Amino acid sequence: MSLFGALTAASQALLSQKIGITTTNRNMNNVYTDGYSRETPVFADLPGLGVQVETVKRVFSRAYFKRLISENGENSQLSAYKNVLSQIESLFNDPMGSGLSEAINRFFNSLHDIAVKPDDIAARANFLSVAKTLVGRIRDTYSSLEEIESTSVSHLKDVISEVNRLTEKLAEINRNMLIFKDSPERFNQYLDERDRTLKELSSLIDVKVVYLPDERVRVFTAKGFPLVSEERSFNVSVEQSSDGVKVIADGVDITDEFKKGKVAGIISGVKAVEDYKSKLNLLVSTFAEKVNEQHEAGYDLYGETGVSLFSSDNGQPIDASNIVLSFEDPKKVAAASDSNYLNSDNTNVKALIELGQKTFSELSDLSFSEYYGTEIASSIGTEVKSVDDRLKASQFRLESIEEKVKELSGVNIDEELVNLTKYQRAYQAAARIVTVTDELLQTVLGMVR
Amino acid sequence: MRVTDGMVFDILLKYDRLRSSQLKRSTEELSSGKAILKPSDNPVDFARGLRLQRFIEGVERFNRNIDLTDNVLKTAETSMTSAINLLQEARVKIIQVLNTGALNGEDAKVLADYFRSVASYVVNMGNTRVGDSYIFGGVKSQSSPFGSDGTYNGETVETTVPVANGVEVNTTFNGANYFGVNRVSNKITVVEVLNKIADILDSGNLNELHTDTVQVDLGDGVQNLKLLDAFDSGLSQIEAYRSILGTQERVVEDIKSQNGAIMVHFKELKSKIEDADYPGAIAEYEKAKTAYQALLAAISQTQNLSLLNFFVK
DSSP states (O other): OOHHHHHHHHHHHHHHHHHHHHHHHHHHHTTTOTTOOOEEEEEEEOSSSOEEEEEEEEOOOHHHHHHHHHHHHHHHHHHHHHHHHHHHHHHTOGGGTOSSHHHHHHHHHHHHHHHHOTTOHHHHHHHHHHHHHHHHHHHHHHHHHHHHHHHHHHHHHHHHHHHHHHHHHHHHHHHHHGGGTTOHHHHHHHHHHHHHHHHHHHHHSOOEEEEOTTSOEEEEOGGGOEEEETTEEOOEEEEEETTEEEEEETTEEOGGGOOSHHHHHHHHHHHHHHHHHHHHHHHHHHHHHHHHHHHHHSBOTTSOBSOOSEEESSSSOOOTTTEEESOOOGGGSOOBSOTTOTTTOOHHHHHHHHHTTOOBGGGTTBOHHHIIIIIIIIHHHHHHHHHHHHHHHHHHHHHHHHHHHHHHHSOOHHHHHHHHHHHHHHHHHHHHHHHHHHHHHHHHHHHTO | OOOOHHHHHHHHHHHHHHHHHHHHHHHHHHHHOBSOOSGGGOHHHHHHHHHHHHHHHHHHHHHHHHHHHHHHHHHHHHHHHHHHHHHHHHHHHHHHHHHOSOOOHHHHHHHHHHHHHHHHHHHHHHTOEETTEESSBTTOOSSOSBOTTOBBOSOSOOOEEEEETTEEEESSOBHHHHTTEETTTTEEHHHHHHHHHHHHHHHTOTTHHHHOEEEEESSSOEEEEEHHHHHHHHHHHHHHHHHHHHHHHHHHHHHHHHHHHHHHHHHHHHHHHHBOOHHHHHHHHHHHHHHHHHHHHHHHHHHTOOTHHHHOO
């Protein structure tokens, strides 16, 4: 080999080691960058002598990544669902002051004062104020439930528009990445960005990713509706109608198909709110109906009968959204069953007190307080607890797969420092070859003088 | 295993969150004194807690009813007792009169006045009020149940108030029973007899005291009784109903102390379910605190371990 050949080989080596140093540099700079996959230069010896960087390899496992986005979707679903559920739970937290349990108990207990002294106006007024508190609590709880529902729905809309933004971004990445197919450093950056976007997307909505041989992706959501197909993206939309909120893809309602991601979590959350709203309505309408029935059977201090205690403020049948107290005049409380003794007979009040202990087939054969305690308060507690347990397990799985991904693709500074030293030494050696070859050339040139 | 620099910080974050939430939880338990802070902490115990609270409030309510009705029961018993005492004295006088062959006009008038005043005292006792309600008129509590001649104008229906599940005590009483009203004349038997004796004394025809009879029906059929026998059967009915009152009072006292015991038991149970176990919570708190400190120490130690330290000159 000629001395010039040696110089060429040395300069090739200098270039290659420099790529190594640049790659190390990038790795070290991105040591804490989320979603960055470390790169390693692949050196290959050239025929004859010399070295070149064949490619800069991105250290990445597609299998791990697929598991990561699947776990991520489940985790976000559970966490969004739990978020809505704990808001509902806070409305029924009786020991901390919310909830209806105390108000229901007081409603029936305050009737005793009237039973002891049926003509006591103060006892009657006290009962009405207790009843008013109960009505207020019911209405407050119901409107809080409605508020939770409406904020969840607007959150869902935000999430869906974020989904659309991300799918557009993915389509753009698909379009652009091919341009840099031949420059591995830039191409790898696109791959990182693509995977970051996919991970983000997977936390929002069900995704199924298909990788094409040229690294572009197709993304499908629940029921196989496409979100991204190579260079095109497809929008998903939210529609709200009287019978609830709907997620529409390609004109088809796929609301019930979601299993993962925030979208699925919020949708189940909204369903839970609906569920508790109807449970509360059932309790309140049964309560109002039974109390009214008994109250109407009695006589008030004016001798009138057939007066109901509760009514609705919008003409609809009484439920948690419209219940009001029918009157504020204490004399209108129907305590007597005997119209001859309006201010001494307490038979009807005692019948009203009895209602507190009675069970009703409408309420799954439970009493009012028991239905509230088990079917509403304790039931939401059980649901939150079960979701919380599942969330913890999912969190654990997600963390372990994230750790696996980082173990493989993350940057270790010590490792990079060693590599840096390695490339530095190799660079110094190649430079030394240049000077030595130069000296040799000088010597050769000196020979002809 | 390949350990990357990012992982160290992930561990810091993960355990920092974990320990912080443990610390928050123990602090909440310690400061609120409750072990169940929300339904999901323990849904079953949460429902049990609500149920116990309901029982406790119910029992408290019953005890309040007992306190309120106690006054009525005591007043009723006092009224009946003083009526009985006076009637027993009057009975001695009746026997004296029966055993006396002759009385001068002056003595007869004094005795007649005495018997009439006893009769009106008994009627007065029958018209006893608590607050503004007559207690011996049954549900008709707004007007006096007995007329001045002992006629009963009240109702036979009584008002009652629950003091325990399935147990009710009276807040008004059926005066017809409690004062032994004669169903034939609708008057208090003893009052009727006393007035009759006074009338005979006034007429001076003392023989009638031995021969006159009264038709009496105290719920066990009509009987034709001599004056003293009629008086005795009326009095014994009043005595019998006073003892019913006494029994009712004792039952109520029993229920009250039983309610108290049940309440203590329920409260204890509720506290066991809901209240924080302080030694446990403090131990948890200390554990979380120590773990948190250890985590911070470990992080600051490992952070300094890097090859970088040997490269920088």
